[in-house]
Amino acid sequence: MEALSKNFFLYLSNNSVLDRLAKKWGPKFGADKIVGGETFEQAVPLIQQLNNQGLHITVDHLGEFVSSEEEARNRAKECVDTIRSISSNQLQSQVSVKLTSLGLDIRHDLVWENMINIMEEAKKHNVVITIDMEDSTRTQKTLEMYKALKEKYDNIGTVIQSYLYRSSEDLDDLNSYDPYLRLVKGAYKESGKVAFVEKSYVDDNLKHLIKKNLLNGNYTAVASHDDAMIEYTKSFAKENNIPSDQFEFQMLYGMRNDTQLALLKEGYKVRVYLPYGDDWYGYFMRRLAERPANVAFAVKGIFKK
Template sequence: MVILEAISKNFFLYLSNNKLLDRFAKRFGSNFGADKIVGGETFSQAIPLIQQLNYEGLVVTVDHLGEFVDSEEESRDRAGECIRCIQQIASNQLQSEVSLKLTSLGLDISHELVMENMELILKEAQKYNVTITIDMEDSSRCGATLEIYKELKKDYPNLGTVVQSYLYRSNEDLDDLNDYQPYLRLVKGAYKESGKVAFPEKKLVDDNLKHLIKKNLLNGNYTAIASHDDAIIDYTKQLVKEHNIPKERFEFQMLYGMRNQLQKDLLQEGYTVRVYLPYGEDWYGYFMRRLAERPANIAFALKGVFSK
């Protein structure tokens, strides 16, 4: 069973990087179950979903899907989309943050370009008091992402980022970030990585996530625990109880369309629960990585095919 899961994970991670299939997916639309975990192809389509989630007591972070932009023009278009998203969050009074990827804003093109785009986005976010989270991508971009985060955090307090527990470097990254009083989303990680940079075994990844959660919370920093794993969630509950950490200092985050009952249960227990709601035409890579994470997610895809 473990071997089959490993094969399945590697297969879907391989597919997530296939450019030909990505182009086909954009033309085909968000079928094959992707509409079960993606909020639509435009932010306007996502607004009613956010309103419903807010009505239920859940808060949200939205992400305009897309990464690895290789033209300056497209990176500026992506920045413009983030700005329009912030404005619509404010005008519709949505309880939502915005997540973004630096490769969609020109990280792979030039430092000057990505910083210019981020400054425009963060100034707009500051105007409307909307929090922005810089998503973490693969390990080759981790260092650059964290350096940009630290540079921007000095002027924009409503800025968070992500640390992945499957990377060996993450414990030192937490030490390095602590002086910035970071708002951190702690996750296991969803990219295919070499054993030279990442823990190869699930137990080691899980143990490191628990360590990072404890460290960041005891450092007094706001912490988002982004996991569907019951063991991680139970660990966090016990930890905050033992150390009298108030519920205002942390939140649980889960993906839209997954573990819905658990989200409701945590909400009823008085915890803050934030739903990660992606939208956009570039849903393919995100969807493949979700299939890679849990074999059970494949059922969403099959259900999507036969319910069309």
């Protein structure tokens, strides 16, 4: 049943008609409960409010799979402007980027040029950039880009997905780079040839990746709404004397708000993944597919006043 639910939401995420309707009617159906605004400047007051609660942020300009060079360059400029705004407003925020929005599917030199421009600005303003992980056909290119940029910049991280068979070996490969890693379950529709299909295997592998990365001494962002995964991380860190400044918990804006604040009170660092832009529909459907239990959180978040 869970697999059917996941496939259902992934199918909806690719429905162009629903996507157009979502862009038009999003605010009326609670998009503002899961997205910070249509522009970054609209999101600034919300980020300030979350920062005042003690929450850290990572922002993501929604949209991916760019097919024109002009649009890719515009996305890079938007990211640079966002970094400058983070600095000028003194926000506690990082930036997440998707390489497909910066030209990954167009030309290597284009996405490289865009990332260099972004990283130079981020270095100037001491802002951390995380390269989001997309579907498995782009995993290798994403990791190669990350490693090449990590040779030049310290303020960069990336994402490892536990539903992919390759992920434990990827951790081994990245270990020498002193990586900053966000560990997630994964939210794209993947073949059983490259990814675990059963939820229990995905969960077990995420625990394995958390354990390995923490024992390797690398900074670990555990991005999960799963109470069992959160408790596992807390217990493992305590049992193995992992310092609290070596890891953090990450959750989506609009979901598990009470849990976020409870973790803060316990002394843990919590970062909220805050997307902005009008292209929110596909993002939201993939989050529901990633963990169908998110449906309950989403409904509560959308309709709670």
